[in-house]
Amino acid sequence: MGSGRDKKKKAKEKKAGPVAGQGAQKTEKKTKANELKQERRTDKALAGDEDDIDALLAKFSMEEKQLKAVQVINDCDPPSARVNASFVPYTTQRGTDIIMFGGEFSDHVKDKVYVHKDLYRFSTDKQRWSQIVAKGPGPRCAHQAFIHKSFMYVWGGEFSSPNQERFMHFRDLWRLDLSSNDWDQLPLKGGPSARSGHRMAVHKGRALLFGGFYDNGRDVKYYNDLWQLDLSEMAWTSLGSPGQHPWPAARSGCQMMVAGDTLFMYGGYVKDKDDEDEDLEHGKAHDDMWALDLTSHTWERIKKVGMAPGPRCSFAMVPHKARAFLFGGVSDNETKRGEDLSSEFHNDLYTFNFTNRCGHLFEMGASKLAMTMQASVLGC
Numbered sequence: 001m002g003s004g005r006d007k008k009k010k011a012k013e014k015k016a017g018p019v020a021g022q023g024a025q026k027t028e029k030k031t032k033a034n035e036l037k038q039e040r041r042t043d044k045a046l047a048g049d050e051d052d053i054d055a056l057l058a059k060f061s062m063e064e065k066q067l068k069a070v071q072v073i074n075d076c077d078p079p080s081a082r083v084n085a086s087f088v089p090y091t092t093q094r095g096t097d098i099i100m101f102g103g104e105f106s107d108h109v110k111d112k113v114y115v116h117k118d119l120y121r122f123s124t125d126k127q128r129w130s131q132i133v134a135k136g137p138g139p140r141c142a143h144q145a146f147i148h149k150s151f152m153y154v155w156g157g158e159f160s161s162p163n164q165e166r167f168m169h170f171r172d173l174w175r176l177d178l179s180s181n182d183w184d185q186l187p188l189k190g191g192p193s194a195r196s197g198h199r200m201a202v203h204k205g206r207a208l209l210f211g212g213f214y215d216n217g218r219d220v221k222y223y224n225d226l227w228q229l230d231l232s233e234m235a236w237t238s239l240g241s242p243g244q245h246p247w248p249a250a251r252s253g254c255q256m257m258v259a260g261d262t263l264f265m266y267g268g269y270v271k272d273k274d275d276e277d278e279d280l281e282h283g284k285a286h287d288d289m290w291a292l293d294l295t296s297h298t299w300e301r302i303k304k305v306g307m308a309p310g311p312r313c314s315f316a317m318v319p320h321k322a323r324a325f326l327f328g329g330v331s332d333n334e335t336k337r338g339e340d341l342s343s344e345f346h347n348d349l350y351t352f353n354f355t356n357r358c359g360h361l362f363e364m365g366a367s368k369l370a371m372t373m374q375a376s377v378l379g380c
Contacts, residue, residue: 051161053168057138060117064135070181071133078129079120081105086145088152090178095125099152099178104141104160112162115139119176136183137174142196146207148231152176153207155229158196158215169194169214173229191236192227197252201263203294205231208239208263213252213270220281222250222270226292239297246299248290253313257324259354263292264302264324266352269313283341285311285331289352305358309350324352 049055079085085103089096100120106113117139119132143157154174160167171194173186192198198212207229213222224247226239242250251268258264266289274280287310289302309315315329327349333342349362 051163051165053159053161053166056161057159057168060138067133067135072181073131073133074128076120076129076131079103079118079131080116082116082141084141085116086143086154088145088147090147090152095123098122098124099145099147099176101145101152101154102137102140102143102157113160113164114162115141115159132181134181134183136176137172137185138170140170140196143170144198144200144209146200146202147178148202148205148207150178152178153231155200155207155209156192156195156198156212165217167215167217169196169216171195186234188234188236191229192225193223195223197269198223199254199256199265201256201258202231203258203261203263207231208256208258208292208294210248210256210265211251211254211268220271222252224248224250226297246301248288248299248301249286251286251313254286255315255317255326257317257319258294259319259322259324261294262354263294264352264354265290265292266317266326267309267312267315267329282334283332285313287311291357302357305356307350307361308359309346309348312346315346319354322354324354326350326352 079100082103082105086099086101088099090099098121100122101118102116104113104115117137119134119136121130121132122128123130137154138159140157140159143154145152145154147153152175154176155172156170158167158169171192173188175184175186176182177184192209192212193214195212195214198209200207200209202208209227209229210225211223213220215221224242226242228237228239229235230237240247248265249270251270254265254268256263256265266286268286269283270286271281271283274282287308289304289308291300291302292298293300309326309329310331312329312331315326317324317326319325327347329346331344331346333344334340350359351362352359
């Protein structure tokens with residue numbers, strides 16, 4: 001009998017039409033149930049294997065879906081300790097901010113690595129941090145970020161599982177509106193392969209990309225290709241072939257910058273196969289400086305004049321007027337056919353003159369007169 005009443009009730013509802021809002025409520029309820037089911041499935045996968053990259057990224061994605069709008073947390077604590085984050089200046093009439101995104105942290109106590117996806121702004125005028133919580137790129141490090149007009153662009157980078165058993169490299173392009181703090185993923189066709197450790201620089205409405213590496217835990221590849229991203233058309237173009245000469249060798253962790261219509265690139269790191277044992281690899285830091293003519297897209301290796309830094313990678317290099325300033329970096333020292341490896345970290349400061357292409361060493365703490373005399377002697 002009960003089933004008969006149910007049939008009459010359903011027939012009555014069908015005749016009267018759907019109740020307003022009931023369909024949307026059912027859809028929302030079903031969506032929520034599916035999300036909870038997916039969350040339980042993801043947690044179960046991570047419980048069995050914390051290096052399941054797909055499950056890790058799915059968890060980040062589900063957490064992000066809970067965000068309804070952009071949140072700005074003013075006067076927050078400084079970001080946590082990390083390396084390989086992007087750190088770029090953004091200057092307007094109101095002052096200069098530093099935009100920091102991503103990075104990774106190695107916990108030596110737990111022997112784990114954690115990759116970040118947080119976004120911060122530091123006001124150089126107020127000396128205060130703000131954290132921006134918004135839907136955007138997933139966690140990554142060793143990516144590249146650059147400013148063009150009122151946007152920050154992020155391309156590539158890598159993500160690793162906590163035990164660094166599995167890796168994933170990206171080739172996606174994201175754009176952050178620095179006024180609204182909204183992220184957009186820009187769908188592009190073609191372009192560079194997925195990688196991290198590459199370098200990018202902006203020149204007259206385009207972004208130039210060089211080098212980088214790819215490591216999936218089994219194979220490692222270093223790149224020396226050169227690409228251009230048109231920031232108006234949002235289209236990639238390959239600028240020549242590494243088979244042409246002269247051309248810089250493959251590398252990651254170099255630095256490059258634009259001065260006028262020339263792009264300068266220095267240093268970097270690469271792993272090469274052993275000449276006798278193909279199962280062995282040897283790390284090598286570069287110490288060469290290259291200049292790319294941004295009109296003809298031809299490379300020229302710059303001869304060392306004055307005092308130049310030794311081989312290194314992961315150093316800082318910034319332009320100031322007609323010079324570049326280079327500080328720090330790291331280089332590896334191998335013995336016993338690569339069985340013993342030690343790293344040397346540098347704290348020296350060099351300058352490079354863009355005009356006469358001459359470099360010299362600045363002694364830390366030296367007087368202005370001493371530095372001027374040293375530059376004069378070296379002809380820089």
